[in-house]
Amino acid sequence: MKDDLERGLFQRVMTYKDIHGEIKKRKVLKDDRMWFHPPECPDMVRSTLPSADAFFRSRLNFCRPVGVWGYSLKCPRNNCPARDREDAFLYHCGYANTVRYICDISDWYCMLTEVLACSACRKAAKASATHSIGQFLAGCPIISQLTPAHQAMFPAILTLRHGVDKQVVKLMTDRTAANYMASIWRQVQENHCEKYLHRKDIYSTLLTSLTKERSLLNTIRHKFQPPPQHRKLPSAKLLRKAFLIGEAENTEDYRALIMSTFGKLLKFDSTKKICKKLAGAGCGTAEWCTNVGNELSQVLTSVLTCEESVQKLRPMAKGLIDRYSKAAESPPEEMYVDCGYCRLYGVSSIEKLFNEWMESGMVIHLDIFHWNHRFDAAVRTDHHPKYALFKSALSAAVFAFSQW
Numbered sequence: 001m002k003d004d005l006e007r008g009l010f011q012r013v014m015t016y017k018d019i020h021g022e023i024k025k026r027k028v029l030k031d032d033r034m035w036f037h038p039p040e041c042p043d044m045v046r047s048t049l050p051s052a053d054a055f056f057r058s059r060l061n062f063c064r065p066v067g068v069w070g071y072s073l074k075c076p077r078n079n080c081p082a083r084d085r086e087d088a089f090l091y092h093c094g095y096a097n098t099v100r101y102i103c104d105i106s107d108w109y110c111m112l113t114e115v116l117a118c119s120a121c122r123k124a125a126k127a128s129a130t131h132s133i134g135q136f137l138a139g140c141p142i143i144s145q146l147t148p149a150h151q152a153m154f155p156a157i158l159t160l161r162h163g164v165d166k167q168v169v170k171l172m173t174d175r176t177a178a179n180y181m182a183s184i185w186r187q188v189q190e191n192h193c194e195k196y197l198h199r200k201d202i203y204s205t206l207l208t209s210l211t212k213e214r215s216l217l218n219t220i221r222h223k224f225q226p227p228p229q230h231r232k233l234p235s236a237k238l239l240r241k242a243f244l245i246g247e248a249e250n251t252e253d254y255r256a257l258i259m260s261t262f263g264k265l266l267k268f269d270s271t272k273k274i275c276k277k278l279a280g281a282g283c284g285t286a287e288w289c290t291n292v293g294n295e296l297s298q299v300l301t302s303v304l305t306c307e308e309s310v311q312k313l314r315p316m317a318k319g320l321i322d323r324y325s326k327a328a329e330s331p332p333e334e335m336y337v338d339c340g341y342c343r344l345y346g347v348s349s350i351e352k353l354f355n356e357w358m359e360s361g362m363v364i365h366l367d368i369f370h371w372n373h374r375f376d377a378a379v380r381t382d383h384h385p386k387y388a389l390f391k392s393a394l395s396a397a398v399f400a401f402s403q404w
């Protein structure tokens, strides 16, 4: 990659005269691309023996937001002396020596990053022992300063030592029942093995054809390079970690999506089931999960609380009412609830929560699913042979299928 003029990193070597009049050579990085593709894997042998490297080369991504895209980026440090200066930007000074291997769907590719430096931090480091030189790699958090379109072009999600391509992580987006990280890991592992074995196969096939053509003596004299070892795939746990890092970056998008969801018919429901599934540090910290959905089964809000009381749910209700008024949406017409609608002892708890909407004419009903469940109080056991029939008849008495 360093010497290949057509596909490599550098432009043609330039000569220039220095201040003493001596002619010097200079290598300059290409500034028109970030992806570097090696020559195709050879599929025939003519006169020379192919080196093993020619069969196992990988692509290279050289992340250079300043060098190629010409961005003016700010120093990411909070205590940077030039934090408030409008004209202080990072400058690029070479590239990092470490090459990161990124796990793609069927192979690996390498990633290099340019090194960005902050002159204000460098000056401050010279003056004081506590301030360190400001040098940053063009990864996180620098990437967050780019436009969303350029951020999307950054191909991988980086963990502390590894990197996973976004295409691998996207496989997890389809959240059907059979889609979990271990199965994705198996699929990626199979793809990697297949590609590696194919390259190994073609390498050994070409070497075999060579030995047939030439005399045995010539072949023995020549030393064949063994193929490189198959690089081990990162664990399913690491792939999951990369997925979570990627999802954390999408939080704002999800928030915007939820915050722009409205509806005229709402359903207010609380459940304990989901809270029982909380594990780790969050285990036992919540009792109720309250959701509000609309007529299209879209979720407007979902909150975890320690109790299902007016006091604890008030911030959620207030947020929902504020959202409607800020978006100039008219209040919902009806709300279906599982409980708390009864006026036997005065104003019901749901009415208290959504007081403003009640004044605008919203009507609260008991959800038909829960109305159906109320009959369980009069049934001695749900193991009775006619229980299912009774419930089915009850449901049929309420719902009628309309063909028009």
Ligand SMILES: [Zn+2]
Pocket: 075, 076, 077, 080, 081, 082, 118, 119, 120, 121, 134
């Ligand atoms: Zn700085």
